[in-house]
Amino acid sequence: MKLIINGDTKEFGQNVTLKRVIEELNLDGKVMAAAVNMEIVKQNEWDSRVLKDMDKLELLDFVGGG
Numbered sequence: 001m002k003l004i005i006n007g008d009t010k011e012f013g014q015n016v017t018l019k020r021v022i023e024e025l026n027l028d029g030k031v032m033a034a035a036v037n038m039e040i041v042k043q044n045e046w047d048s049r050v051l052k053d054m055d056k057l058e059l060l061d062f063v064g065g066g
Contacts, residue, residue, distance in 0.1 A: 019046040
């Protein structure tokens with residue numbers, strides 16, 4: 001299954017959850033917000049949100065600065 005993550009296409013197995021994608025990308029603990037197909041997904045729903053082929057994900061972290 002292909003997913004588009006922050007503009008890059010990546011391959012994953014079937015029935016993968018948003019949380020699993022974040023873990024496989026070694027971003028666990030770094031991602032603060034996630035959207036699937038332009039819809040914000042709350043953090044407590046990441047482990048139950050099953051993704052579909054060609055879903056578009058935006059994974060965001062917040063960086064301080066000035």
